[in-house]
Amino acid sequence: MRREQRGVGWWRPGLLWLVAIVLPTPLWAGSEVLPSPVQQRLDNGLRVVFQFDPASPIVAVCAFVHTSAAQETWNATGVRQLLQLMGEQARPPAGEGESQLPPVALLHMAVSRDYVETILRCLPEDFPDALRRLRWALFDPDLSQEPFRYAQQRLEQEVMARQTSPVALAQDVLVTRLYPQWPGSWPLIGVGTATGVDLSYARDFHRKHYLSDATVLAICGGLPWETVGPEVARTFGVGNVPRGTPPALAAPVAGAEPNTEPLVLKLTGSEVSAVALGGRAPALEHPDYAAAAVMTALLGAGRGSRLYQRLREEQNVSYTIQADLAPSQVCPYVFCLATCSADKLDAVRTTMLAETARLCTQPASAEEVIRARRMVAGQFLLQQQDAVSLAHFLGLFVLFGRDRGMDHWRSFAERLNEVQPEQVQAMARQVLTSPAVVAVRGGASS
Template identity: 25%
Template structure:
């Protein structure tokens, strides 16, 4: 069996077998619900996640922020459980439960002892399939979300990242903040959230992933029974929903606003990001981009850290990053510095990226980047949560499962020419600079 395997929508079977009891399996249940598991022998814990391939980019025009609002409300009660019942179920077994809304997906997840997996599946399935979206709870939670947005707005770094997405993506729905804005959250009604819930939270859209001390067939049984108990109709023969296709219409609306864009905040330090358009999630150069980020701004030995912090003392924090989605992506070079140093620091960051596009990285830098990424990947795989998330990404985003050995080999195959090539790709488009701090007015 190859280490990388495509995942057809109707596939049921084994995706990977390490020969020591570590199996990755996939089953399509009635209703089109997909279940992927990874067994980790000798683990006493399990992390399970219920995924829906809907994010903030998919919201109706009248309900911006509804996806994140819904994530909060699913913890507020079902037809058979109160919010307290949901919270107490995990507290009484020492488990953890949480959720996350992204721009292209939403996940509800829990980590528990293997013996408590039936409870975790039952509670999460009940939340996903039988939430009541109580109007009174919604009014209370609206205040909580407004406080969350205010907290994020008070963080200059968060504000800079939000502004960068807006500047680089223009009218693309990915440019919108995941949580909405205070104005849209105040305007969202129970009907908006209910429409969103009923439109997306259907069996053919649901993916369940789990990793740890588990049995795949048992997980499939638990999921099917729990969703049925929650009232979800699971007809035999129903197919999973197609994976997200590239939205060329939305991509055409993405436009970069060049120049410098300032957001005034009464703080001591300026947060500055130089960025531009980057690669989509499945781009073949994504592994080279990962190595470039490690060399450029991935740690204390990176070029940005050495040049800006260690040699010149211009910043405490500096790094590079990239954000990738199904049809577009963007990159950024970040530093926090004195307002009077913004132009100098932005110039230094840009110069380091330009140098990667013209001069080959050294053998030492390449080896260090390979080791950083591969070591971090292997260490991360010791976590049941990381493996659960890897399965979700494989199913919803990539449409293929890549084993650990193949993933590491792809990273190690990135050479100096590949890094230089992807740097040139990044620099081939327009750049913008975002500055948040005591530097002018909002723009």
């Protein structure tokens, strides 16, 4: 699994979010079996999940704050991105001394539809200082005018960059077609009016949402829990992190039906064109999520997928093909995307629609389903070598599943292996019978 976009404005999964969600038990690091993860809830409600990996040379921390784009208002979309950008500039608050982020530590801020995430990597000996820097970035950033203006400029640059990418534009607009009534769906997670957000609104949003009860810390690396646990409690415990009742999280978006009218956009200055096709999907904790994962892999993940076979092997009309299942709680969706030259755009779109329809009407073979299941599970095995990825997905399960998060984590591999061809076809009929389709036609600048 690769992450295609790592800018602070967007956390975008690349080839299959789902491949990193299959977490078989036990975990492996090289040839070593890892111990079971440790879970703890601090007295202030902050949740911690920890995985010890003695072979890891670093410690990775992924801090999630459970605040979604659906909690933004129509005239203030993008406030979460601005706050994360301001967190990147965080300096020690008064009374904290002059200790800075250790030079060997790396800090990265990211935003998804359902949460904001701060990712930190450091050497084990720098873990205490790195944790303090993480706390400042999350809960005590400089919310004054100068860093706010800088964040607005950064975000505006990111928005402009996405608008010139046919892949990003096709994906972003596809979500607006699938969830037209959701304010955070344009473009994708809400940046349309970011430069017009008022600083006082940003401060108020931070005060209401960045709370211990809404936070999950996921940690993986070469320090034992006997060292990590007390350090986390000292840094993020009672009195060090704001506490309160977070605003209610939005339920999965309902209401307006998806807009399935085909849409073609023109993007001058791009030599590449793109077609995105997708539909609303079940959320991560849904019983049918495993079937959706297998369906997505079968359709567009890897050389054995149907779209790869048709678009690359048989017709040779596409550059790249990817499939993605986004385990959002407010706007879960599945999509496939292919890039091509402008003169091949119509052929690519026709083939994608034909293969999607075939999956809905003709059951997949047992061999295809087995290949797709292995694709999902096999990709994750590669991710288990990466402390950052493991921390990210452990935290994601705890964030979405709350008290049952680890139950979902432990049972998903078993549920995946039970998926049968008829379940894949049923999921395709549910999700892709009338897909939304967005094509972006590249062309020379006038």
